[in-house]
Amino acid sequence: MKICANCGSQADDNSKFCSNCGASFAENTYQTYQQPYQQDQSYTQQYQPVQEPWINQIKAQKKKVSALSIVAFILSFTLFFSLLGVILAIIDLAVNKNKKYGLSIAALIIGGLISLIIIIALASSGNNTTRQSYSPSSSISHSQSSKPSDSSKSETTNERSSSEKSIAIKKAKQYLQTMPFSYSGLIRQLEYEGFTHDEAVYGVDNCDADWNEQAAKKAKQYLDYSAFSYSGLIGQLEYEGFTHDEAVYGVDNCDADWNEQAVKKAKQYLKVATYSKENLINQLEYEGFTHEQATHGADEALK
Numbered sequence: 001m002k003i004c005a006n007c008g009s010q011a012d013d014n015s016k017f018c019s020n021c022g023a024s025f026a027e028n029t030y031q032t033y034q035q036p037y038q039q040d041q042s043y044t045q046q047y048q049p050v051q052e053p054w055i056n057q058i059k060a061q062k063k064k065v066s067a068l069s070i071v072a073f074i075l076s077f078t079l080f081f082s083l084l085g086v087i088l089a090i091i092d093l094a095v096n097k098n099k100k101y102g103l104s105i106a107a108l109i110i111g112g113l114i115s116l117i118i119i120i121a122l123a124s125s126g127n128n129t130t131r132q133s134y135s136p137s138s139s140i141s142h143s144q145s146s147k148p149s150d151s152s153k154s155e156t157t158n159e160r161s162s163s164e165k166s167i168a169i170k171k172a173k174q175y176l177q178t179m180p181f182s183y184s185g186l187i188r189q190l191e192y193e194g195f196t197h198d199e200a201v202y203g204v205d206n207c208d209a210d211w212n213e214q215a216a217k218k219a220k221q222y223l224d225y226s227a228f229s230y231s232g233l234i235g236q237l238e239y240e241g242f243t244h245d246e247a248v249y250g251v252d253n254c255d256a257d258w259n260e261q262a263v264k265k266a267k268q269y270l271k272v273a274t275y276s277k278e279n280l281i282n283q284l285e286y287e288g289f290t291h292e293q294a295t296h297g298a299d300e301a302l303k
Contacts, residue, residue, distance in 0.1 A: 004021060005023070006021050007020050007021040007023070009021070071085075071088055073085070073089075073104070073106055073107040075107070075111070083111065086107070086112055086115060088107070089104040164196075165199050165203065167195075168195050169202070169203045169206050171193060171195070171203060172186055172190060172203040172204050172206075172209075175189060176209055176214070180214040180218040180221060181209075181218075181241075182211065182214065182218070182240050182241030182242040182246070186204045187204050188241075211246050212246055212249040214246075214250075215237055215246040215249055215251075218237060218240060218250060219237060219251050219253075219256070220254045220255070222236060222237075223254060227261045227262075228261060228288075229258065229265070229287050229289040229293070230251060230256075230288065230289075231288035232287055233247075233251045233254070233256070234251050237251065258289070258290075258293050259297070262284055262289045262293040263296065263297045263300040265284060265289070266300070266301035266302075267301045269284075269301075270301055277299075280298040280302070281294045281295055281297075282294075284298065
């Protein structure tokens with residue numbers, strides 16, 4: 001950095017004229033400014049910790065855990081050496097007074113509880129052994145008298161099975177008094193009531209039911225709340241579990257007027273939708289009515 005000899009202003013080294021007074025920087029007309037170097041006289045003070053007397057006292061008074069308390073604590077958790085752990089804990093509490101005694105107290109409590117449980121269990125088992133002690137001869141006779149024979153088990157099972165089968169017969173007859181059933185339908189109903197399959201079959205086989213008569217009753221029951229064609233009612237009875245022959249017998253003996261059934265069916269259709277005569281006849285024929293029955297039903301329903 002240059003210093004103008006005329007005004008003392010500072011300028012860059014590359015400047016030829018002073019920016020303040022305009023003097024030319026010829027030789028010996030300026031001075032180069034250099035910042036004097038000052039050595040840092042600061043020093044690092046070395047820290048030396050001072051040991052206070054009370055710290056030494058605390059360290060001296062700090063208690064340690066004794067090895068004996070650790071062993072006692074471990075043994076207190078074992079099943080067969082818990083009592084030994086209690087003894088070692090008592091010794092540690094009596095001898096090592098200047099050391100930590102938390103583990104010894106814990107060992108004393110845990111080991112004491114486990115030892116108490118073992119003593120109670122042993123005393124209980126001893127009482128049971130005393131009560132059950134008897135002579136070998138009485139043991140043999142008692143075991144022979146108390147042990148049920150295979151024949152008695154079989155008799156008990158047969159009696160129970162016979163009783164349940166009798167109940168199944170009564171239950172089957174009760175159901176037939178309230179509503180008609182097919183053979184398979186009544187078996188399913190008894191199984192639903194909790195009877196086994198064998199018991200249900202036995203009950204249905206011995207309930208003195210006439211399945212053709214049941215089919216006829218079922219057919220009349222269906223006709224009480226809906227209209228069916230001849231073939232449609234047979235299909236419904238077969239769906240209920242009746243055989244084809246039983247279903248045919250039931251439909252043949254239900255005293256149905258199939259022309260009247262066609263009229264009822266046609267009116268049911270007209271309640272939910274609008275039909276032309278031709279479409280209504282086709283729908284009735286689809287339901288299983290003959291062409292004559294379907295035509296009669298459509299004519300009467302569309303009047």
